[in-house]
Amino acid sequence: MFRFHRSLATVLVSIVIAGCTPAPPQETASLRAINASPDSPPLDGCFDDGTVAFDGIGGQRPGTTYGQVAASSFSVNFVADGDDCSEPPLVSTDVSLAVDTSTTILLLNVFDEIEAVLLDDDNSAPAAGMTRLRFVNAHPDGPEVDINLSDGTLLVDDMMFRDVSEYIAVDAGELVLQIRSAAGDEILRTFAPFTAEAGQVVTFFFLNTDDENVSPGVFFTRDVE
Numbered sequence: 001m002f003r004f005h006r007s008l009a010t011v012l013v014s015i016v017i018a019g020c021t022p023a024p025p026q027e028t029a030s031l032r033a034i035n036a037s038p039d040s041p042p043l044d045g046c047f048d049d050g051t052v053a054f055d056g057i058g059g060q061r062p063g064t065t066y067g068q069v070a071a072s073s074f075s076v077n078f079v080a081d082g083d084d085c086s087e088p089p090l091v092s093t094d095v096s097l098a099v100d101t102s103t104t105i106l107l108l109n110v111f112d113e114i115e116a117v118l119l120d121d122d123n124s125a126p127a128a129g130m131t132r133l134r135f136v137n138a139h140p141d142g143p144e145v146d147i148n149l150s151d152g153t154l155l156v157d158d159m160m161f162r163d164v165s166e167y168i169a170v171d172a173g174e175l176v177l178q179i180r181s182a183a184g185d186e187i188l189r190t191f192a193p194f195t196a197e198a199g200q201v202v203t204f205f206f207l208n209t210d211d212e213n214v215s216p217g218v219f220f221t222r223d224v225e
Helices: none
Strands: 028-033 041-045 052-057 067-068 073-080 091-096 102-108 115-122 130-137 145-149 154-158 169-170 173-175 176-180 188-189 194-196 201-206 217-224
Touching: 028 052, 052 073, 091 102, 091 115, 130 154, 154 169
Parallel strands: 028 102, 130 201
Antiparallel strands: 028 067, 041 052, 041 073, 073 091, 102 115, 130 169, 145 154, 145 176, 173 194, 176 188, 201 217
8 A cells, every 4th residue: 555654854044144134045955865775763864064854764754855955065974763963874975966956865775784875856847637757666675677557558667676767757647556577477566546646746665566465565755746
């Protein structure tokens, strides 16, 4: 069954006051974090200055919505949920953000080998009556797979672990996604119906592609409502 989890990202806005004259607006970018490591405990993300950027992502709350941060270069260090940001990071990544862009810090792999990958997000609006979909294969031990609609329409072929698809425009409406073998001749998993609404951009993170008894197999984010 699809499950959608959302929490508020920390919004960092720097305001500098010089006398009575306000500083010019900060140039910003959008940033979020998604923990798609299947066995990771919740983690906090910390900025270079020791402030918490992302709080308790993983498990029942795998990700955040976008927050506005300064368009600049910095590091994000992930520590155990509740640990001080001065603790040695479990995983870290360097980020360089351009103005008015959107980026996802994606945590992948089993927890003992957890890694951070940066995704350049394109949240431009789809054409009228359409939804834009993107797929991430986050199943560390899974086979190479195709992603289809239940009517057999091929959306993405030969997806391996860590692969991220291009954005795919589909007609809005009820969709049933299937994971099939890379040859396309075996249905490995069928997911519950999903309603794709016009104007939305949605990213699916597949945690399990080949075992109907493992749940959750996927979660998704509505990147643009």
